[in-house]
Amino acid sequence: MGFDTVLMQTWRIREPVMWLCEQITGNRKTYGMNLIGGVRRDITSEQKPKILEVVDRIEKEWLAVIDAIGGDTPLMMRLKGVGVLKHSDAVNYCVTGPTARGSGVAIDSRVDHPYCAYDYLIPEKKVQEGCDNLARTLVRLEETIESIRLVRQGIKELPEGPIMAEIPEEIPPGREGVRVVEAPRGEAIHYVLTGENNRPYRWKVRAPTYMNLESVPVMIQGMELADVPIAIASYDPCFSCTERLEVVDRKSGKIRVYTNEELITLSRKKSGR
Amino acid sequence: MMFKSKLKEAIICFKAGRVTMPFPLGPELHPPGDGFRGKIEVDMEKCIGCGGCANVCPARLIELSDSETTRIIEYFLKRCTYCGRCAEVCPEDAITMTREYQLATNDNNDLYIRNELYMGTCGRCGRCFKPQSALDKMMVTGFRQKTEGK
Numbered sequence: 001m002g003f004d005t006v007l008m009q010t011w012r013i014r015e016p017v018m019w020l021c022e023q024i025t026g027n028r029k030t031y032g033m034n035l036i037g038g039v040r041r042d043i044t045s046e047q048k049p050k051i052l053e054v055v056d057r058i059e060k061e062w063l064a065v066i067d068a069i070g071g072d073t074p075l076m077m078r079l080k081g082v083g084v085l086k087h088s089d090a091v092n093y094c095v096t097g098p099t100a101r102g103s104g105v106a107i108d109s110r111v112d113h114p115y116c117a118y119d120y121l122i123p124e125k126k127v128q129e130g131c132d133n134l135a136r137t138l139v140r141l142e143e144t145i146e147s148i149r150l151v152r153q154g155i156k157e158l159p160e161g162p163i164m165a166e167i168p169e170e171i172p173p174g175r176e177g178v179r180v181v182e183a184p185r186g187e188a189i190h191y192v193l194t195g196e197n198n199r200p201y202r203w204k205v206r207a208p209t210y211m212n213l214e215s216v217p218v219m220i221q222g223m224e225l226a227d228v229p230i231a232i233a234s235y236d237p238c239f240s241c242t243e244r245l246e247v248v249d250r251k252s253g254k255i256r257v258y259t260n261e262e263l264i265t266l267s268r269k270k271s272g273r
Numbered sequence: 274m275m276f277k278s279k280l281k282e283a284i285i286c287f288k289a290g291r292v293t294m295p296f297p298l299g300p301e302l303h304p305p306g307d308g309f310r311g312k313i314e315v316d317m318e319k320c321i322g323c324g325g326c327a328n329v330c331p332a333r334l335i336e337l338s339d340s341e342t343t344r345i346i347e348y349f350l351k352r353c354t355y356c357g358r359c360a361e362v363c364p365e366d367a368i369t370m371t372r373e374y375q376l377a378t379n380d381n382n383d384l385y386i387r388n389e390l391y392m393g394t395c396g397r398c399g400r401c402f403k404p405q406s407a408l409d410k411m412m413v414t415g416f417r418q419k420t421e422g423k
Contacts, residue, residue: 009285012292023306026370032310032356040361041308061285068281071274 001078001230006069013061016054023047036171038164048155059148066141079134083231085219086131093215096208097186098143099235102136104129109182120157121150133234170198183208185236209238297375310357310370312350315386319367322346322390326359326368335359339401343389350376350384 018028024047025031033039043051069075085095090103100107106127110118126142128135175194180187186208195201212235219235220228247256258266294302305311322344327335334352338345360368378384392401 005282005286009282009289012289015292019303019306022309026308026310026357027355030354030356032354032358064281064285068278068285071278072282073275073278 001075001233003075006065009065013058013065016057020051020054023050035164037167038162040164042163043155043158051151051155055148055151059145062144062148076134078227078230079132079137079234080130081132081134082223082227083133083136083219083234084131085215089215089218090131093211093218095186095212095215095235097182097184097212098136098139099186099212099215101125101127102139103131109180109187113180115179115181117154121154123147123150133230136234173201185209185238186212207238207242210242213237213242305372305374309372309374310355311373312355312371312376312384313348313353313357313359314369314371315346315348315388316367316369317388317390319365320346320388320390321365321367322392323364325362325364329358329362331356331358339392341399342391342394342401344392344401346388346390348386348388350386351381353384 021031022028024043025033025041033041085093085099085103087104090100090105095103095105096107104127106125108123108125109115110123111125114122124146126139126146128138130138171194173195177192177194178189180189182188188208189206191202191204192200193202215235216232219231223231247258248254249256322337324337324346327333327337327346332352332354334349336347336349338347355370357370360366360370376384394400395402
């Protein structure tokens with residue numbers, strides 16, 4: 001969009017969060033925190049005031065950013081009424097997360113199917129009826145403030161106790177598990193089939209981009225070319241989740257990556273077009 | 274309206290000032306926090322070759338291969354996700370997570386550790402195995418001789 005000022009400033013605001021994650025989990029991005037049965041590290045009493053301090057600072061700076069960009073006319077002109085995904089299209093294409101909530105579809109798996117601690121920490125669904133880029137952006141802006149509230153509540157009401165459950169026996173093979181989790185981009189669905197030796201036999205992930213990407217042709221219909229990148233970026237795609245397919249032959253260990261043409265041919269063959 | 278908004282944006286930028294840090298040649302202004310998990314370090318003196326680390330490694334970068342008397346343990350650290358499970362399960366604390374994080378390299382060998390561990394040979398099947406106790410091991414390897422002059 002050529003509006004790097006806010007991009008860079010939001011990255012600056014984000015940086016203390018990354019440092020905080022590093023202190024709590026031991027790494028910036030690949031946290032390695034969750035195991036079957038619980039988490040590996042507890043939040044210590046020294047870390048709690050630090051978290052609250054960072055959260056306070058982020059809230060102040062974030063509100064300042066929202067206040068500043070609210071009246072930015074060129075920015076609004078590029079967002080308002082561009083990349084319209086109608087409510088009916090959003091329902092038909094099964095889009096998830098902020099993309100759906102920006103089109104007035106009130107779904108949030110944290111509220112609809114509560115997991116982990118979301119029985120106690122109830123997030124408020126932030127829904128916008130605008131259906132355009134601006135609506136999706138506003139959903140994200142408001143959800144940041146909502147997340148800050150959840151962090152504060154979580155720190156306050158965090159109970160004491162063990163952080164890891166003991167699992168003395170091996171997990172039996174052939175058991176299945178499916179779970180929907182609300183990721184920042186939408187619903188992430190994981191399916192696991194357990195196998196021998198305490199290892200998973202099959203693991204299928206459906207990342208939210210897989211669903212949101214389907215809606216792009218409708219979203220960009222009749223638009224000017226210069227607006228297309230903004231419309232695509234407005235639902236925050238993660239193409240690495242959907243880009244390619246790698247097939248490993250288990251006997252010979254050979255890896256084969258399917259090309260774009262091969263995938264199109266295969267999918268056309270499958271769908272009979 | 275727009276002018277006011279741009280002014281506010283400018284104020285945010287000026288207030289923040291310069292926040293980028295010199296990297297990697299400058300001084301380290303923001304060292305990693307306590308409990309940071311960086312590159313693993315293996316102390317082969319302590320390793321007993323139990324293979325627990327290879328069993329739990331999610332990226333399966335620790336590979337064991339046996340010859341008659343020695344067990345070869347290879348660590349392909351280019352695949353490491355720094356989860357620290359190996360250090361957690363190691364019964365002898367032979368693996369530690371260092372604070373080293375600047376691991377970008379042109380050479381794969383910089384991120385490769387190979388260790389050979391003398392075990393013992395099973396008299397019946399001929400495969401290498403861990404003797405029952407440290408005492409049994411000494412019966413095979415012999416006691417460490419006192420070095421001259423010390």
